[in-house]
Amino acid sequence: MSLSASQNRAGLALIAPASILAIIFLIAPLSSILVLAFTDYQLGDRSLRFIGFENFQALIDDPVFWKSLSNTLIYSAVVVPGSMLLGLVSALLIDAGTSLRSFYRTAFFMPVMASLLAMAIVWEFMLHPSFGIVNTTAKALGFASHNWLKDGDIALYVLAVIGIWQSFGFNMVLFMAGLSAIPRDLYDAAELDGTPHAWERFRLITWPLLAPVAVFVAITSAIRSFQVFDTVHALTQGGPNKATEVLLYTIYAEGFEFFRSSHAAAITIVFILLVVSVSLLRFVSLKKNGEGA
Amino acid sequence: MASVNIRSVVKTFGETHVLKRIDLDIRDGEFISLVGPSGCGKSTLLRIISGLEQQSGGSILLDGATVDRIRPRDRDLAMVFQSYALYPHLTVAENIAVPLVMRRLNTTERSLLGTLLPSAKAKRKEIAGEVGRVCDALSISMLKDRKPASLSGGQRQRVALARAMVRKPSAFLMDEPLSNLDAKMRVQARGEIAALHRQLGSTFIYVTHDQAEAMTMSDRIAVMMGGEILQVDTPDQIYQMPLDLRVAEFIGSPKINVLQAALTEGDVLSFTFADTANNRVQAAFRPEAARLAGIANAPLAGVIHHIENLGADLFVQVMTAGGNLVVVRCDPGGIRPAIGDKVGIVMDEARLHVFGTDNRRIEGSYRLEAPL
Numbered sequence: 001m002s003l004s005a006s007q008n009r010a011g012l013a014l015i016a017p018a019s020i021l022a023i024i025f026l027i028a029p030l031s032s033i034l035v036l037a038f039t040d041y042q043l044g045d046r047s048l049r050f051i052g053f054e055n056f057q058a059l060i061d062d063p064v065f066w067k068s069l070s071n072t073l074i075y076s077a078v079v080v081p082g083s084m085l086l087g088l089v090s091a092l093l094i095d096a097g098t099s100l101r102s103f104y105r106t107a108f109f110m111p112v113m114a115s116l117l118a119m120a121i122v123w124e125f126m127l128h129p130s131f132g133i134v135n136t137t138a139k140a141l142g143f144a145s146h147n148w149l150k151d152g153d154i155a156l157y158v159l160a161v162i163g164i165w166q167s168f169g170f171n172m173v174l175f176m177a178g179l180s181a182i183p184r185d186l187y188d189a190a191e192l193d194g195t196p197h198a199w200e201r202f203r204l205i206t207w208p209l210l211a212p213v214a215v216f217v218a219i220t221s222a223i224r225s226f227q228v229f230d231t232v233h234a235l236t237q238g239g240p241n242k243a244t245e246v247l248l249y250t251i252y253a254e255g256f257e258f259f260r261s262s263h264a265a266a267i268t269i270v271f272i273l274l275v276v277s278v279s280l281l282r283f284v285s286l287k288k289n290g291e292g293a
Numbered sequence: 294m295a296s297v298n299i300r301s302v303v304k305t306f307g308e309t310h311v312l313k314r315i316d317l318d319i320r321d322g323e324f325i326s327l328v329g330p331s332g333c334g335k336s337t338l339l340r341i342i343s344g345l346e347q348q349s350g351g352s353i354l355l356d357g358a359t360v361d362r363i364r365p366r367d368r369d370l371a372m373v374f375q376s377y378a379l380y381p382h383l384t385v386a387e388n389i390a391v392p393l394v395m396r397r398l399n400t401t402e403r404s405l406l407g408t409l410l411p412s413a414k415a416k417r418k419e420i421a422g423e424v425g426r427v428c429d430a431l432s433i434s435m436l437k438d439r440k441p442a443s444l445s446g447g448q449r450q451r452v453a454l455a456r457a458m459v460r461k462p463s464a465f466l467m468d469e470p471l472s473n474l475d476a477k478m479r480v481q482a483r484g485e486i487a488a489l490h491r492q493l494g495s496t497f498i499y500v501t502h503d504q505a506e507a508m509t510m511s512d513r514i515a516v517m518m519g520g521e522i523l524q525v526d527t528p529d530q531i532y533q534m535p536l537d538l539r540v541a542e543f544i545g546s547p548k549i550n551v552l553q554a555a556l557t558e559g560d561v562l563s564f565t566f567a568d569t570a571n572n573r574v575q576a577a578f579r580p581e582a583a584r585l586a587g588i589a590n591a592p593l594a595g596v597i598h599h600i601e602n603l604g605a606d607l608f609v610q611v612m613t614a615g616g617n618l619v620v621v622r623c624d625p626g627g628i629r630p631a632i633g634d635k636v637g638i639v640m641d642e643a644r645l646h647v648f649g650t651d652n653r654r655i656e657g658s659y660r661l662e663a664p665l
Contacts, residue, residue, distance in 0.1 A: 188345050189378035193456070194366045194395035200403070204391070208382040 030272075036265035043259035055266035065267065067242050068250040071156055072274075075246060076225040078160035079167065083221055084214070086164060087171025092206070094172075095179045105176070109169040116166060120234035123162050124149070127235075149235050152243035159231050159244055166231075167224060171217045178213030182206065219282040223275055247271050295356045295369070295463035295496055296321040297342060302351035304337055304520075311337050313520045314351070321356075324490045324497040326507035329517035330543070335500045336468055338517070342498060343466050344368050355463070366395075371457035375469040377449045379441040385452050386424050386437040392460040393420045427455045447478045454489070464496035471506060483509055504544045508532070516540045538648040541577050547601075547608055549646075550619045551577045552593075556647065556655075563662040564593055564615070574655060575648045580608060580622040582644035585630060591637025592661040593619065597630055611638060 003011070037055055041048040059065045094104050111119065126133050127148040135145040148158045186205050195201045207214075229248040232238060238245040238253065247267060255264030297319040304312040312334045319325050327335040340346035342353055344365035352359045360368050371392070379388050394403065397420065402413035428434040431451045441449055450470060457465055470486070471479045487510045490497050501507055507514045508528045515525040516539075523537045535541035541549045554576040555563045562576055588594045595613035607623040609630055621638055623630065630636060640661065647655045 183376060183378065185374050185376045185378035186380065188365075189372070189374060189380075189456075190391075191345065191365045192343060192370065192372045193392040194460075196366070196395065196400070200395070200400070204395075205380065208380075211382075 033265045033268050036262050037269050039262050041262045041265075043255070043261045048262075051262075055262055058263065059266055059270070064242055064245060065250065068245040068247050068267075069270070071242075071244065072226055072228070072246045072248075075156060075160050075163065075228055076222055078157060079163040079225040079228075080218060080221045082160070082164040083168040083171050084217055086168040087217065088175050088210075088214075090168070091172045091175035091179060092202075095176060105173070108172055111166045112169045116230040117234055119166065120162070120231045123231070124235055127158065150240050152240045155236055155240060155244050159228070159235065162231050163225060163228060167221065171221060174213055174217050174220075175210065178210045179206070182209050215282065215285045219278055219285075222278050226271070226274055226278075247274075296354075297464060297496060297498065298352075298354035298357070299338070299342070300352040300354065302338070302341060302348045302353065304334070304341060304346070305349045311520055312341075312348070315520075315522055317515060317522060317525060319496060319498060322494050322496055324487070324499065324510060324512045326499045326501060326511040326514045327517055328501055328504055328507040328514055328543070331502055333517040334520040335502075335517050339372075339466050339468055339498060339500045343370055343372050345372075369463045370466055371460060371462035371464075372466040372468065373450075373453045373457050373470045375472055377441075377453040377470075377473075379449060379452055379456075381441050384438050384440055385433065385444070386421070386428070388441065388452060389424045389427060389455045389459050390420050392456060393423060396460070423459060424455075427459045430458075431455050446474050447482065450474060450482060454486075458489075458493070462495070464498065467497065467499045469501055470499075472501070472503070479506075486510060505546065508544065514544075516543060518543070533644075534654075535646060536654045538575055538577065538652040538654075541646060541648070545579060547580055547620050549577045549579050550583070550617075551575055552613075552615075552617055552619070554647075556659075557662075560657045560659045561662050562592075562645065562647065562659045564613075573650065575650070575652075576659075577646040577648065578640045578644060580620045583619070583621045583638050583640045585609065585611075585621055585623060586637045586639040588635060588637040591639050593638040593640075595619065595636065595638070597632050597634045597636060600630065600632060609636075611636060613638075 036048075038050055038052060039048040040051050040054075090104070090108055094101050094108075097104075127135075129135060129145065129147040129150070132148075134148065138145050146154065149155050182205065186209075187201060190201050190204055195204055227248055228246055229252065232244055232246055232249045233252070236244040238249050248271070251264045251267050251271065254260050254267060297317075299315050299317040299319075302312055302315045303310070315334075315338060327338060329335050337346060341348045344353075344360065344363065348361070352361050354360065355368060355370075380391065383391070394417075397416050398407075398413060401407045402410055402416065407413050408417075424437075425434070428437055431454060433448065433451050433455060436444060436448055436452070441452065444452065450473075453470065467486075471482050474482060483506060486497075486499075490510075499507075499510065508531075511528060513525060513527055514531050516523045516531065516537075518539050524531060524535065524540045526534070531540060531544055535544065538551065542551065552564055552575070554574055556572050556574045557563065562574075564576070593611075593613055595611040597609055598612040598618065599610040601608040601610070602625065604625070607625045607629075609621045609623050611619045611621060613619055619638060642659055642661055645659050645661075647657065647659060649655050
């Protein structure tokens with residue numbers, strides 16, 4: 001079907017607002033980063049020079065970048081399963097319970113809504129080596145106290161725990177929505193069909209029917225965990241000795257503390273590739289599900 | 294095989310009395326329908342029999358033994374749900390196999406690694422054979438590898454039936470299994486379920502709001518209304534000897550005609566009575582128990598309001614002088630009345646039902662008094 005000239009004009013006029021916004025806020029910044037990554041630009045420079053892949057070569061040789069990348073992946077590897085499992089378990093418990101459902105839902109969702117920077121400061125006091133509640137409790141129970149945020153071996157995992165605390169409420173809400181879409185009749189049928197206990201019911205009905213939600217939760221959790229920045233900036237600044245250096249923090253430090261904008265742009269490209277590849281995973285899984293149904 | 298005895302079962306939700314002391318004895322191998330309008334408690338009663346719902350009082354006995362403390366899975370019953378409740382992620386064959394897999398394989402054999410065990414393999418093979426036989430019996434073998442989403446309503450209904458049958462339970466509970474089918478499929482499925490009952494010989498407890506389903510399939514019908522059983526009897530008895538006006542009105546299509554009447558001495562019934570009469574009753578007769586006649590000496594008269602021609606039957610709606618619409622069945626082969634005709638209505642006195650103001654049947658052999 002061919003469109004008349006006026007239809008063409010109308011179509012262009014209708015997509016114009018969205019396109020202009022997308023160009024200003026998405027495509028233009030992305031392309032300028034892509035361009036910057038191949039230059040030697042530093043913040044404040046009046047001119048720039050194209051230097052090809054030199055920035056990326058520098059990244060490959062930079063141990064801080066590798067540390068930062070691996071820290072980000074370790075952080076995700078802890079936070080994604082942790083916040084998914086906790087989200088799923090709390091969703092199942094709330095769904096099975098009869099009283100105080102909305103109270104628990106609100107309570108667990110609160111960290112998601114709170115300002116993470118403010119919460120990070122609260123955590124800083126809780127984790128304070130001498131008067132923090134964590135160490136006082138540990139001591140009272142007879143456990144060894146730690147300098148949680150200054151110990152290079154555990155600081156990243158402490159941040160991951162905070163990450164789980166902050167994000168599992170969101171996953172819980174998604175899982176609860178998924179659970180409410182499962183027809184009750186199926187559980188009745190399963191009981192008469194002889195499922196012996198709750199675990200078997202979970203395996204027969206809940207988990208398979210929740211799988212699409214779980215994939216979605218895994219991917220959004222992964223992307224959000226790649227973006228960890230607030231707690232790192234507020235609590236450790238990437239330390240001690242780069243033990244909590246993560247990609248977004250490295251980008252920030254390179255770009256706005258050392259003013260090496262082109263270097264930061266190169267790391268940003270790596271970061272974007274990471275996020276895009278996870279998003280593609282979701283696309284593939286959606287396509288697979290679409291064919292299976 | 295099992296008999297089911299329901300003893301003084303009460304169910305309340307807060308202040309609402311859903312079931313008010315239900316007593317019902319269902320014989321081994323019987324096909325009984327629980328029929329009634331929506332909200333009468335029939336589905337709740339079925340769920341209490343299955344154990345999915347706990348009664349507030351009373352007992353359920355299966356084969357003479359009380360099962361009140363026994364979990365649904367251990368009551369040896371199978372249920373077909375209105376929604377069919379098929380597991381959407383499993384194929385038809387896997388769906389049908391679930392009751393056997395859950396009961397014959399232990400937890401280890403069911404687990405992911407356990408499928409490699411030789412004992413699990415042997416059991417699964419045996420189960421596959423049984424699933425195959427049930428599929429053959431219901432002619433759904435060609436659907437075995439499909440998922441429920443790709444099946445038609447009638448096919449899903451058969452799969453649900455197969456899943457119930459495969460375990461050979463002692464009784465089948467069916468909760469409106471045909472209400473999601475279109476009218477044509479429903480008539481066909483009615484015949485199939487009745488045939489299945491004859492073939493299996495198990496007890497069937499069938500819940501429906503459709504009186505035609507209850508009439509066509511059941512050995513006995515229990516008519517429920519407002520949380521009570523009004524009458525339990527064979528379809529013939531329910532139709533010809535309703536003990537309650539509400540039963541008479543619920544069963545039969547078109548609906549039974551009900552008119553205010555006066556009952557005078559010697560069981561004489563009159564439709565023309567003074568309003569002050571304190572001997573008021575409700576007289577009822579079915580469309581086929583009346584015929585059109587001349588106005589002279591007819592106990593009722595009126596003007597033809599509408600004629601429904603169903604091919605085999607002609608249902609003539611007559612508006613009486615008293616403002617009641619009375620339906621009379623006529624033979625389409627006879628003289629065709631016309632809308633607007635003034636006609637008299639004569640009833641078969643033997644097929645007159647008289648109910649008191651409390652809706653209970655008043656037994657008697659009545660004579661109709663023609664107006665002068």
